[in-house]
Amino acid sequence: MKPLNSTERFSLGRLFDARLLPLLITLALFLLMFGYGSVAYRGFFSLQVFLNLFIDNAFLLIVAVGMTFVVISGGIDLSVGGVVAVTTMISATLIQNHHLSLWVVTPLVLGMGALFGAFQGVLIQYFRLQPFIVTLGGLFLTRGLCFLINIESITITDPVYTSLAEYRFAIFGCFVSANVVIALVVFAVAIWLAHYSTFGRVIYAIGGNERSAMLMGLPVARTKVLVYTLSGFCAALGGVTFTFYMLSGYGLHAQGMELDALAATVIGGTLLTGGVGYITGTLFGVMILGVIQTLITFDGTLSSWWTRIAIGALLCIFCVMQRLLERHSTGKKRDSIGHQKGVKAAPPARQPEAASLGPNLTLEQPHGV
Amino acid sequence: MNANTPLPAAPALPILHMRGIDKRFPGVHALKNVEFRLFPGEVHTLMGQNGAGKSTLIKVLTGVHPADAGEITLAGQQVHLTAPEAAEAAGIRTVYQEVNLCPNLSVAENIYIGRFPKRAGRIDWATLNRAAADLLAGLALHIDVTRPLNTYPIAVQQMVAIARALSVDARILILDEPTSSLDEDEVQKLFTVLRQLKARGMAILFVTHFLEQTYGISDRITVLRNGELEGEYRVDELPRLTLIHKMVGRQIDLESLNQPQANAATAGETFLNARDAGHSGGVQGLDLEIRAGEVLGLGGLLGSGRTETARLLFGVDGCDSGQLAVGGKQAHFKSPHDAIQHGIGYCPEDRKTEGIIADLSVRENIILALQAKRGLFRYLPKKRQYAIADEYIKQLGIKTPDADRPIGLLSGGNQQKALLARWMATDPKMLILDEPTRGIDVAAKLEIMDQVLALTRKGLAILFISSEMGEVVRVSHRIAVLRDRRKVGELPAGSVDEQAVFQLIAGGEQ
Amino acid sequence: QAADKLVLGFAQVGAESEWRTANTESVKSSAKEAGVELKFSDAQQKQENQIKAIRSYIAQKVDVIAFSPVVESGWEPVLREAKAAKIPVILTDRAVKVSDDSLYTSFIGSDFLEEGRRGGRWLADHYKGVTGPIAIAELQGTVGSAPAIDRHNGLIEVIKSDDRFKIIASQSGDFTRAGGKQVMEAFLKSHAKEINVVYAHNDDMAIGAIQAIEEAGLKPGKDIIVVSFDATKGGFQAMMAGKMNVSVECSPLLGPQLMETAKLVAAGKPVPKRIVTKETVYPMETAAAAFPSRKY
Amino acid sequence: MNQTSNTGGMRARGAALARHPLFLPLLALVALLLLNRAFNPHFFQIVNQDGHWFGSLIDILNRASPLALVALGMTPVIATRGVDVSVGAVVAISAATAAVLIGGQMHIVNGVETYASNVPMSVAILAALGVGLLCGLWNGTLVAWVGMQPIIATLILMVAGRGIAQLLTAGQIVTIYYQPYFYLGAGYLFGLPFAVYLVAAVLGLLWWLMKHTALGLFITAIGINPVASGFAGIKARTITLCVYAFCGLSAGLAGLLISSNVKSADGNNAGLLMELDAILAVTLGGTSLGGGHFSLIGTLIGALIIQTLTYTTYSIGVPPEANLVVKAIVVFVVCVTQSDVVKKLVIRERMTLEGGR
Numbered sequence A: 001m002k003p004l005n006s007t008e009r010f011s012l013g014r015l016f017d018a019r020l021l022p023l024l025i026t027l028a029l030f031l032l033m034f035g036y037g038s039v040a041y042r043g044f045f046s047l048q049v050f051l052n053l054f055i056d057n058a059f060l061l062i063v064a065v066g067m068t069f070v071v072i073s074g075g076i077d078l079s080v081g082g083v084v085a086v087t088t089m090i091s092a093t094l095i096q097n098h099h100l101s102l103w104v105v106t107p108l109v110l111g112m113g114a115l116f117g118a119f120q121g122v123l124i125q126y127f128r129l130q131p132f133i134v135t136l137g138g139l140f141l142t143r144g145l146c147f148l149i150n151i152e153s154i155t156i157t158d159p160v161y162t163s164l165a166e167y168r169f170a171i172f173g174c175f176v177s178a179n180v181v182i183a184l185v186v187f188a189v190a191i192w193l194a195h196y197s198t199f200g201r202v203i204y205a206i207g208g209n210e211r212s213a214m215l216m217g218l219p220v221a222r223t224k225v226l227v228y229t230l231s232g233f234c235a236a237l238g239g240v241t242f243t244f245y246m247l248s249g250y251g252l253h254a255q256g257m258e259l260d261a262l263a264a265t266v267i268g269g270t271l272l273t274g275g276v277g278y279i280t281g282t283l284f285g286v287m288i289l290g291v292i293q294t295l296i297t298f299d300g301t302l303s304s305w306w307t308r309i310a311i312g313a314l315l316c317i318f319c320v321m322q323r324l325l326e327r328h329s330t331g332k333k334r335d336s337i338g339h340q341k342g343v344k345a346a347p348p349a350r351q352p353e354a355a356s357l358g359p360n361l362t363l364e365q366p367h368g369v
Numbered sequence B: 001m002n003a004n005t006p007l008p009a010a011p012a013l014p015i016l017h018m019r020g021i022d023k024r025f026p027g028v029h030a031l032k033n034v035e036f037r038l039f040p041g042e043v044h045t046l047m048g049q050n051g052a053g054k055s056t057l058i059k060v061l062t063g064v065h066p067a068d069a070g071e072i073t074l075a076g077q078q079v080h081l082t083a084p085e086a087a088e089a090a091g092i093r094t095v096y097q098e099v100n101l102c103p104n105l106s107v108a109e110n111i112y113i114g115r116f117p118k119r120a121g122r123i124d125w126a127t128l129n130r131a132a133a134d135l136l137a138g139l140a141l142h143i144d145v146t147r148p149l150n151t152y153p154i155a156v157q158q159m160v161a162i163a164r165a166l167s168v169d170a171r172i173l174i175l176d177e178p179t180s181s182l183d184e185d186e187v188q189k190l191f192t193v194l195r196q197l198k199a200r201g202m203a204i205l206f207v208t209h210f211l212e213q214t215y216g217i218s219d220r221i222t223v224l225r226n227g228e229l230e231g232e233y234r235v236d237e238l239p240r241l242t243l244i245h246k247m248v249g250r251q252i253d254l255e256s257l258n259q260p261q262a263n264a265a266t267a268g269e270t271f272l273n274a275r276d277a278g279h280s281g282g283v284q285g286l287d288l289e290i291r292a293g294e295v296l297g298l299g300g301l302l303g304s305g306r307t308e309t310a311r312l313l314f315g316v317d318g319c320d321s322g323q324l325a326v327g328g329k330q331a332h333f334k335s336p337h338d339a340i341q342h343g344i345g346y347c348p349e350d351r352k353t354e355g356i357i358a359d360l361s362v363r364e365n366i367i368l369a370l371q372a373k374r375g376l377f378r379y380l381p382k383k384r385q386y387a388i389a390d391e392y393i394k395q396l397g398i399k400t401p402d403a404d405r406p407i408g409l410l411s412g413g414n415q416q417k418a419l420l421a422r423w424m425a426t427d428p429k430m431l432i433l434d435e436p437t438r439g440i441d442v443a444a445k446l447e448i449m450d451q452v453l454a455l456t457r458k459g460l461a462i463l464f465i466s467s468e469m470g471e472v473v474r475v476s477h478r479i480a481v482l483r484d485r486r487k488v489g490e491l492p493a494g495s496v497d498e499q500a501v502f503q504l505i506a507g508g509e510q
Numbered sequence C: 001q002a003a004d005k006l007v008l009g010f011a012q013v014g015a016e017s018e019w020r021t022a023n024t025e026s027v028k029s030s031a032k033e034a035g036v037e038l039k040f041s042d043a044q045q046k047q048e049n050q051i052k053a054i055r056s057y058i059a060q061k062v063d064v065i066a067f068s069p070v071v072e073s074g075w076e077p078v079l080r081e082a083k084a085a086k087i088p089v090i091l092t093d094r095a096v097k098v099s100d101d102s103l104y105t106s107f108i109g110s111d112f113l114e115e116g117r118r119g120g121r122w123l124a125d126h127y128k129g130v131t132g133p134i135a136i137a138e139l140q141g142t143v144g145s146a147p148a149i150d151r152h153n154g155l156i157e158v159i160k161s162d163d164r165f166k167i168i169a170s171q172s173g174d175f176t177r178a179g180g181k182q183v184m185e186a187f188l189k190s191h192a193k194e195i196n197v198v199y200a201h202n203d204d205m206a207i208g209a210i211q212a213i214e215e216a217g218l219k220p221g222k223d224i225i226v227v228s229f230d231a232t233k234g235g236f237q238a239m240m241a242g243k244m245n246v247s248v249e250c251s252p253l254l255g256p257q258l259m260e261t262a263k264l265v266a267a268g269k270p271v272p273k274r275i276v277t278k279e280t281v282y283p284m285e286t287a288a289a290a291f292p293s294r295k296y
Numbered sequence D: 001m002n003q004t005s006n007t008g009g010m011r012a013r014g015a016a017l018a019r020h021p022l023f024l025p026l027l028a029l030v031a032l033l034l035l036n037r038a039f040n041p042h043f044f045q046i047v048n049q050d051g052h053w054f055g056s057l058i059d060i061l062n063r064a065s066p067l068a069l070v071a072l073g074m075t076p077v078i079a080t081r082g083v084d085v086s087v088g089a090v091v092a093i094s095a096a097t098a099a100v101l102i103g104g105q106m107h108i109v110n111g112v113e114t115y116a117s118n119v120p121m122s123v124a125i126l127a128a129l130g131v132g133l134l135c136g137l138w139n140g141t142l143v144a145w146v147g148m149q150p151i152i153a154t155l156i157l158m159v160a161g162r163g164i165a166q167l168l169t170a171g172q173i174v175t176i177y178y179q180p181y182f183y184l185g186a187g188y189l190f191g192l193p194f195a196v197y198l199v200a201a202v203l204g205l206l207w208w209l210m211k212h213t214a215l216g217l218f219i220t221a222i223g224i225n226p227v228a229s230g231f232a233g234i235k236a237r238t239i240t241l242c243v244y245a246f247c248g249l250s251a252g253l254a255g256l257l258i259s260s261n262v263k264s265a266d267g268n269n270a271g272l273l274m275e276l277d278a279i280l281a282v283t284l285g286g287t288s289l290g291g292g293h294f295s296l297i298g299t300l301i302g303a304l305i306i307q308t309l310t311y312t313t314y315s316i317g318v319p320p321e322a323n324l325v326v327k328a329i330v331v332f333v334v335c336v337t338q339s340d341v342v343k344k345l346v347i348r349e350r351m352t353l354e355g356g357r
């Protein structure tokens, strides 16, 4: 997914591009965890367990992809969990109680999600409000709306819906659900957006330095509103897949999903300060959260509280390793004030290749010699 | 506006005409009824002291700030540009003062973002990178364009910003102090390109504080003073001294600018001694001796490691080979805090990200290092803070309505002065000045150099870094020359000229 | 390899209340007693986590799967997978809504709606012969949760025909003591002296409300009647102190029944589709006598 | 003539007041209180019963105390561009520690109820505060020294912390029977709830630190530009560590208040979602999550707004299912009225009005 190296000659420096490093480390740690599970637990090492990671986290991946764009732009979207819930609720109500068709309801809820995202984006961009607060308000609003629609959960029995939800694609004797396919499509489109479209690059630019982006004549306002629209859309799509997953609408669905999505995004190497991030990283982030959970269920001996402590500890070990490995392999120690890597105002991060590959900045002879 | 200086006859119709421009910021009347004309095929330099309103005029033009009054016509048509986006669409390309690019994007992207080459609906990275590399090669810069911008030193970033502006054909090109951290050599490259563009009929608005550059490239000069139009002149009608006089409003002895200033007699005890010092991935094997009462100049080209040397000596990058000694005693700087405790101060070259704290007031910015030196609990009383701040505002002529204005709102040159004040306030024994005169007007430059030399006379040691070699030669007692992050030699100043330094850089051993 | 040892995968909702903890404890200890290998997972109150856990039990090929669904809906796809893998499923605590009954083997648990009715009936009984109006302040559980909905509906069902009763205030206290106390405090201020009855959806909120009532200078259990659910230890203590009038039991001790059923199911023996747990209503008069035998 | 200049001066002063950053948050608070008054005529009534003041306002103050403590601790963290989402869990841990240590039994000696604590109360309180401090130090270490992003660093403790709290209480709600402990969260001093004094003390301490030491300056500098602060010689890491430690400590104190008030500790529910409310309080008070300038008083007002809002929904009979929607609407309204756009509109309005006369 790294776009920049499609150019010119292959070089050693490229292979160990420092920008790819966090991704590689994340991937390696994921494999390590999966490997540990395979050794430690019977039945863990199977294709289906691996595929289950996708089946069970497809909706999270979709939501996290939307979140990734927002975070790259330097914002945050806490409303996603609520949007997922309200999407399941509206879908279920319309399908079950009003007998509308799936093909009418789905575009409708997707549109509503996008619209809601746009609404938040407008508040953030034009009223200069803080994303955190606006989207927290959005979270309250969407969750609240669920309960205004119905406080009970609504089971969907519509035959089209259920058959779609239960449809399974076979892969080597194992299977995945339709959700997985949707999530992978979203993932692919997101990579295209992030790395091969102007829109995506402008998002990175805004995250890097919003004022500069504005001075460079980039459409900052429009892009920012669109980023939240996109996140709203992804959340709604996440809601649709969640509805497939659960076959029900309920106001308490997807509790705390905003934090899961955020965690997945950040674990995947995206910086909350904006400007740096990878869609692929987000995929790994989701997988890592999934694998932690799977490890714990396979273990099956932890009490409720030890479950929590174990999740926290694994997360901690993972993040600390990630940081240490990154620091170690970039070779260069942090300068004494570089607060953390990639803080917006970080001094030029001087990278090791420049030293090892020799200076590639050549200068003409100075004047007058 | 000075009504008694009639505008010289226009060669053709101006492509840009700004009339009666007025702009107020809270507490500052930045532009007062300013008129400005720009003709096709000319380089028009806007000159004025720090805070005269040059950048503001440009920002009003490109729609960053709405004007309070006045009208702008582009090629005879009245326009209302409300955002930089609109200005770009109208054919105006701008390089704003300070580097305004995205640090996280690659060099190539920074140049072409907004106008990416596309193929089959997707960005064509190969073409993009090739085009960017070619464009930079035209400016004699051969760098890896796929690396993020912030991996390059500020001078390279400035070149990239220029390249971005040159990457598309525009009617008007605006360059606000694009050369402030460039070497002579890059400046010449830039000028070559500008002359080509001019020949093609482009109108170029240029801002600089370097008189040589002004006279080297411009056709016409507009002088602003205190937000008012002082006058518009053809360059051949305006001798340097008159220009300075018009900018500053008083007589300035230009000769003193060109005289070597340092007299060797003041040097005293060795203050800081670096022996074989180095930082992995940075400068290596550095032997440097800095004495009290002496200015040590650092010579070298862009990327030769001058800034890295400064960072090493200030404890930003830990010294992990060799050793440092202060006053004869071995010292180990784990952070700038340690260096400051030893009486060292450092004015970084990258003022925006490493220097100012934009939302803090001028006063807080000035006392910050002193306070950090005193520690958390010996808090300077507000009264003292104001006294210190006001003293330096006066002494350095910092142009600000009061000490409580956020420093980010000051003009670039005045921010630089405030940073200098920050370190002078700590009563340091040694100051590292990395490009201290960047973006500073002629008069202020003289003042600052005077201050620096006055400090050395009181026994201060100074490490002086500037990309203007002439300046280095003039103020230094000795010059250490760096190449490829190593010291290649040392020259006593006074007897040498720039040529000697360049020769050493180019490879001639001493 | 321990081929003959029965492996039971149990997907618990979480540990959100004392009731739930007691439930977990009961399942764990009776598994040990019955010699069943228990795979336990805690879903942190999230249904999707429970589904994930069930899926991983299928992958682990356990013998029997049991779980306590907090919500009735949303289980069909995963239960179908379980059925395809030929693993029998037992529900505890609460039923699920599925189109095909064969997706689960048996359901052991209580009935929140019935509990709500019991609470209502006790009230009707208590106020027999008294002329109204009787003002009820309701402390609801977490909005949207099953016990909150059903205990509310159960009460309404009983009192709607009796126009002496009137719910004058109703708010969610999230099943917690702090929530119950805070809400009750506000009720006591805004409905000053009107409230006759507090109908709290669980003991914890009732205990919080009792504190608020006491701090307002009133006597819970006398000035204001307190009706509550679960009959936990805390509830019993409040009843013995005369501060709570009645607690409708909702037994978490489903472990022994679960193990028994699991063994039968694994052996291929028929089991009843619905196994109702034995639950009673504990008015405060009987509390002291019943307390020593309480396990949670 | 004298009179006109007088009113002119007053108007100028009024305008300056209206432009004060705390004006709008305060206005929102007052509006909410008035709304309550409209529904409940006794709302502003405060009566004195045996030396204690009683009334809705007192309730709100008392209830807002834990939130205010947490939010006050959070303010400097946010000012350094950080955030601490673990405060809710820290509240639970501290409450659990105190409850388990004090616990206490009721003995009936000669028909008199007497209470005994497991360990001396002061030890238990110190232990709980110590645990809070430890949690804060842990967060601070991860952020400042390991270099993790604040939200993820504190997320770890947010997840694990509740587990730790439940581990301490073995998943039970630990009821506390030791009477003197209840004074912290439910006692009165000079007629006002004791908790209010605690908040005042913490606010006072912070205020003193900000005004009479360079801490406020350093925190603001770090929040605005961490790199430049380092170049100016500020020890950013040490200060970051301290700031998180203080946040943990104040969350610990809030945990004590909560457990003392409900006389029990609930590992799962104590302080649930408090992190969101605390962040909300900080932001409603006008502090930007982007770091930099901050306002302690603003935070306090923010906490009061949130608590008043909660109280309002309870007392004016909002149906429980509408709680969240009401909260959302209030948040939106308060934020939008505080936004520059609206301010500008209002000011322009006023200017044209005055100009028109």
Ligand SMILES: Nc1ncnc2c1ncn2[C@@H]1O[C@H](COP(=O)(O)OP(=O)(O)OP(=O)(O)O)[C@@H](O)[C@H]1O
Pocket: A350, A351, A354, A359, A360, A361, A362, B143, B151, B152, B153, B154, B155, B156, B181, B300, B301, B302, B303, B304, B305, B306, B307, B308, B309, B349, B467
């Ligand atoms: N030949 C080169 N090609 C590319 N980058 C270089 C080269 N030489 C130096 N650099 C970069 O410049 C950094 C060292 O430059 P430093 O900023 O210390 O130089 P300087 O002499 O202060 O130059 P400047 O004129 O930019 O201030 C190195 O970390 C490296 O990233």
Ligand SMILES: Nc1ncnc2c1ncn2[C@@H]1O[C@H](COP(=O)(O)OP(=O)(O)OP(=O)(O)O)[C@@H](O)[C@H]1O
Pocket: B025, B026, B028, B030, B048, B049, B050, B051, B052, B053, B054, B055, B056, B057, B097, B399, B400, B409, B410, B411, B412, B413, B414, B439, B441
């Ligand atoms: N956004 C702003 N808000 C308030 N005052 C401002 C703002 N921008 C500029 N000013 C003030 O306007 C005046 C003119 O500033 P300007 O940046 O135009 O100066 P300049 O001529 O470009 O100076 P320099 O040579 O130092 O760059 C200064 O006094 C500055 O403090």
Ligand SMILES: [Mg+2]
Pocket: B054, B055, B056, B097, B176, B411, B412
């Ligand atoms: Mg300028």
Ligand SMILES: [Mg+2]
Pocket: B153, B306, B307, B308, B349, B434
């Ligand atoms: Mg340099």
